[in-house]
Amino acid sequence: MAPKKRYWLIKSEPDVFSFDDLWKAKKRTTLWDGVRNYQARNFLRDEMQVGDGILYYHSNCDPPGVAGIAEVASASYVDPTQFDPGDAHFDPKSKPENPRWFVVDVRAVERLPQFVSLDALRGRASLAGMRTLQRGNRLSVTPVTAAEWRAVRSLGGL
DNA sequence: GCCAACGTTGGC
DNA sequence: GCCAACGTTGGC
Numbered sequence: 001m002a003p004k005k006r007y008w009l010i011k012s013e014p015d016v017f018s019f020d021d022l023w024k025a026k027k028r029t030t031l032w033d034g035v036r037n038y039q040a041r042n043f044l045r046d047e048m049q050v051g052d053g054i055l056y057y058h059s060n061c062d063p064p065g066v067a068g069i070a071e072v073a074s075a076s077y078v079d080p081t082q083f084d085p086g087d088a089h090f091d092p093k094s095k096p097e098n099p100r101w102f103v104v105d106v107r108a109v110e111r112l113p114q115f116v117s118l119d120a121l122r123g124r125a126s127l128a129g130m131r132t133l134q135r136g137n138r139l140s141v142t143p144v145t146a147a148e149w150r151a152v153r154s155l156g157g158l
Numbered sequence: 159g160c161c162a163a164c165g166t167t168g169g170c
Numbered sequence: 171g172c173c174a175a176c177g178t179t180g181g182c
Contacts, residue, residue, distance in 0.1 A: 136167095
């Protein structure tokens with residue numbers, strides 16, 4: 001039996017890699033590299049399953065919000081950037097025989113007819129529990145409930 | 159194992 | 171650009 005589908009929100013700064021960039025990428029897919037937080041790493045490495053739904057969130061921009069729908073497109077594997085001294089995410093303490101950081105492939109699935117701004121998210125009582133909306137939250141990968149997933153899609157016009 | 163210093167995130 | 175929140179580091 002296939003594992004139950006889960007839902008996630010991942011953050012990206014659109015100046016670095018926007019949902020549109022993902023949409024235009026080869027096979028609309030890229031490896032989600034550069035995660036350097038252990039909680040987020042654990043979600044990537046241990047819990048994400050191929051086919052899980054992803055809310056693609058634009059952070060550190062104006063306005064912030066959910067820009068599109070994506071999905072997990074691979075099992076987790078070792079993040080190659082941690083071993084590349086020329087990469088911004090190089091981690092000199094991580095050894096190939098015991099890698100610290102992992103990625104999954106992420107594929108763009110649907111454009112949202114309507115961008116769902118942070119304001120719009122906050123305007124929904126049913127979304128008040130979303131991790132991303134909590135004060136001080138900085139995690140770039142967070143789980144989302146099925147109900148939150150449906151509510152955000154609906155706000156986006158899907 | 160404590161905790162001060164420091165770096166990063168990200169909304170505003 | 172500010173700054174609150176939070177994670178990590180490293181001296182002790």
